[in-house]
Amino acid sequence: MSDTAAPALLGFDNTLLPVGDLDEAVGFYERAGFPVAYRLDEAGLAILKVGAETPGLLLRVEDGAGHRPPPWPAPRVWLEVRDARATAAALAAAGVPVLAEPFGVATGWTVEIADPWGNVLGFTDYSKRPELARA
Template identity: 70%
Template sequence: MSDDVSYELLGFDNVLLPVGDLGEALAFYERAGFPVAFRLDEAGIALLSVGKETPGVLLQLDGELRHRPPVWASPRVWLEVRDARAAAVALASVGIQPLDAPFPVATGWTVEIADPWGNVIGLTDYCKRPELGRQR
């Protein structure tokens, strides 16, 4: 196996999250503040917008998950927000309880939520290291 790579990673495309019910998933994520870019019921997918970027969080219907969370561990996907502590308050105000209180990280603060299928979304800010965050 060669150590040389013949391609360059340019950035993220979509992050795919398996869900057991597309309508229920969209209701959860819309309540959490995620705008829906599109929904294709016939394909069992919906794309949630993330900022001004074209890629997003792609919800993908998985029939095996209709009535239970997956048996495998879900990856954590963290998305940048301006203020994670304010996001935690906003989420709680619409009935979405964070997994834990906002916690400090090297760049600022993070709060995590989980959808009904155990997919974990972290909302993180760069208040301690604004030079590393997206330009405002």
Template identity: 75%
Template sequence: MSDDESYELLGFDNVLLPVGDLGEAVGFYERAGFTVGFRLDEAGIAQLKVGGETPGLLLRQEEALGHRPPPWPSPRVWLEVPDARAAARTLREAGVETIDAPFSVATGWTVEIADPWGNVVGLTDYCKRPELGRRP
């Protein structure tokens, strides 16, 4: 690519997660504490809010996609939370299973959940490196 054809990455738009049933997926993520930004059943999509940002997690219905139990090799999307260990307790109280107990990472703690179609979402904090987080 020449200099006049280059592009600049400005940030994330939406992260798309394929799901087999839009209603079931929205219910799962609502139990996990996510808020629906919009839902268009006729298009087979629903957007989940992530903080105050416009982009979010976009659930996209894929008719032939069946349930798939963990564990499996999969891309993971991690979202920042103030306290991952508290998030894990809240998830369990809501009946949402975590893949592992919260585990230590270089910046803090992380807990992961998997939806019924194998999408893995991690909730991670920056308690060990608060200067790197959104709320130092």
């Protein structure tokens, strides 16, 4: 046991996702509903907004990042939405395929997508536990 205290975690900063092509990645994520907050092409970076929060998704071009199906199991980033089933329909209408039909979780419903590089994002609602949802 250490005498030093664990760091106080204050919240999330950006979530970094490796991609192979910035233009393709930005196009995919814009179709999925993520507006671009900032783009720095010469560094191979784009920051996408997630709601009204300052942190967002940071796309970074990585050498050798090729298209691949999502590995199972894979890390997942889940984001809160008002209605995951309506989000699934909106994603499909925008040409963004979902990995499976929306599925129930303890707090509500979730639907997941994978970008062309296998990064998996989920959209989850709090329809079963609205008291936990963001205002």
